[in-house]
Amino acid sequence: MVAVGVYLALSAIDLTRVVIFEHPDTNDTGFYPWETVATPDDPDTTNRFHWSAAEGAMLRPVEGSVLRLLFYDTRPDMLDPLPVSIEISDQLIDRVTLSQRGWHSYTYYLPPILGTSGWAAVKRGWIAREGENAAGSGLPSVGWQELRPWHRRPGPPSIWIDIDPASTFVPSKLLDVDDDRVLGVAVADVEWEQELSPYGIGLSPWESDETGAEFRWTGRWASFPSQANGTEAMISIWSRHPDIEHRPVVVDFFWDAALKHTVELLGPEEVEVRIPVDVTLGTRGVLSLRVDRTWSTVITEIPSETRELGVGISQVKWR
Structure with missing residues (x-):
């Protein structure tokens, strides 16, 4: 019974870890719930985004050398262009100005941003994950890994991506809508590319x-x-x-x-x-x-x- 109790306790810890660190909604702070909007080219396809308040931060594991951020400028026309600051792991990366409605894409090559030691840690994480995946592929589907769900599989380090709009607005104060949220900027989830495009x-x-x-x-x-x-x-x-x-x-x-x-x-x-x-x-x-x-x-x-x-x-x- 003691062993079963320990097993259940560790399983609960692992479930908490999954919720906190792995579910995309719980890796974010300073954002409202996710919304969807139809893509301009295909009304049957939707893009997911969420509004920041004054400032928002997303924690994501590094899954490629190229990070792509998408902003959705759907703010009322009477507002001025919106400067937005972007930080990665507390380092100011960019200041952009959203001046036209629609989607705006900004792409960054991570190795020089993270530096030699930071990028080396990312690559070590990828290698460790590949090694465990390769080792696990030769094992039965039910084994020791299945009996210890609290074991965290190796993975690359995560980075904080901070989004800081220079101003906010309240829709109900500008438009005839029932929306009293304080909104900053709308941001889609991050996208990754393994390698840099030949065009840069x-x-x-x-x-x-x-x-x-x-x-x-x-x-x-x-x-x-x-x-x-x-x-x-x-x-x-x-x-x-x-x-x-x-x-x-x-x-x-x-x-x-x-x-x-x-x-x-x-x-x-x-x-x-x-x-x-x-x-x-x-x-x-x-x-x-x-x-x-x-x-x-x-x-x-x-x-x-x-x-x-x-x-x-x-x-x-x-x-």
Whole structure:
């Protein structure tokens, strides 16, 4: 009877753990219950989202190297554009401005965000889970694992994703609706991708300047795959922040998860940057950059633009 009592007690503990740590609704704080809305392209398909209050946080296990966040801007038209701050594990990752109704997608490559030690811990978690899954595949379906449900299977570390809108509103005070909630921003559940797209993320389409040279704009973060055809990556960058001569812009460069170089831009002039990569010739990796602040073309009142701009960058060369 004592053994049965211990078994039931541990089972109850495990059930509590599952509810607290694994059920998607209970990994969140500062959010209202989930809702659904039809997708624009297919009315028979729905997207799930939930409203934050003043601030919301989601705890999620890392299931890929690329994290995608979806915001649903369905706030009343009379409200101003909404700045939203995004933090991952207490680190400010981005500040975006929602200025148009509909879905807005923001994608981030996690290795440089988590750093070398943090990303190594994630990969160890994946390996441990694969090892246990492989070991379990050769065992009968009913075994010791079934007799100890309190045993937590290995998995990758989890990260907190904090969403902080700059303002809130109460629908009943603006519209003829019976909704007294204090609402911030509507957020879908996170999405994961195992690998970075060959086209990269955080980058605007290529443009040409008056000389015909190609360039593209980054957001606060930008990442793109590259092959190390030398020991240094060379790239030209520049800023168009309206206040750059009074507030320098700092740009960090990463190879995979490791910080490799930092540059401070003091004006709008183009600067050539050399990033020491120090890997075997021909190694494929991901070159990322982080701009310490963006400038919004909405805030600076350029009606045709709604982008958050970091820096302009050229094609990468190697030496």
